[in-house]
Amino acid sequence: MVESSAKEPQRIPGPLLPQGFYDRPAVEVAPELLGAVLVHDGPEGCTCGRIVEVEAYAGPEDRAAHSWGGRRTARTEVMYGPPGRTYVFAIYGMHWCFNVVAGPGGKPEAILVRALEPLCGLELMRRRRSRPARLRGPQPEVGAAPARLNETFHCHSSPAAERLVESRRPERASRLLTAGPARLCQALGITGEAYGLPLWEPSSPLRIHRGEAPLPPGRIATGPRVGVDYAGAWRERPWRFWIRDNPFVSA
C-alpha cells in the first residue's frame, strides 16, 4: 500500500525499472511486473496503479501474438525496436490496449497489462470512465515526442480514493475502473498518443516504478491467456499471470 496524505504529494514507490529489465523474454519479465506501479502524467493530471494482471506474448513463434510469423507492420513496428517501450493498439474499433515491449535482441515480444489496482488519481479515473469510450486520432510514429513532460515523481490522490484502496474491499464499480485492458487504458487516459513511449525514462509521461516487484512466487497465479481461441495449441500456454486473490484482477 502506498503511504500518502491528503495534503502532501504521494510518492510513487521505488525507482523506475531500468530498460535492461525488459531486455529478456516476455514470459520471464511478465510475472516480475506484478506489483510494479504504472504511472501516467496526462494533461488532466496524474493517475497510477499497481499492476495485478499481465499476459506474455512470445513473438514470431507465438500464434496468439500480433508479431506471429514475423509480421512487421506500422502497428507492430515498435516491438521490433528496443525493449521497454509502450505498444498501444486499438481493438474492436473502440478500445485501446496497453502493452510493454520486451524480448532480447530485438525479438518482437510484448506483455499485455490486463488489470491494475488503482493507487492515485481515482477521481480522475472515474471521470474518464464515465465518458463513452472512443478511439481518437491516428497512431503516431514510434518514438514520437511525449505529449507532455513531467519531471516529478509525485502524484496527488484524494482522501476518498485512499480510503477506498486502503479498505481492501473495493466496491464493484471501483474495481471495474481498471479491471480489463481497455478499462485501465480509459481510466489512465492511455491512447494511441502513448505509442512508443520509453517506460524507463524519468521524463516520460508513462513510466513503470518497481513498487513491490518482484513478488514471491507464492503470491503469483498462472493460467491460459484470454481471448486467444484462434491460437490453436498456443492458447493453452499458462502465460497469463496475476496476483493471487487480488480483487482487481479482470477475469
Place this chain on the structure above:
DNA sequence: TGCTTGATTGTCT
C-alpha cells in the same frame, strides 16, 4: 478496394 476479423466492454434479458 472491399471484406473479415478481433489480446473488449456494456447492456439487456
Place this chain on the structure above:
DNA sequence: GACAATCAAGCAG
C-alpha cells in the same frame, strides 16, 4: 449468458 457496438488492421482479389 447473449448480443450489439464500432472501426483499425490485415488480407485477398
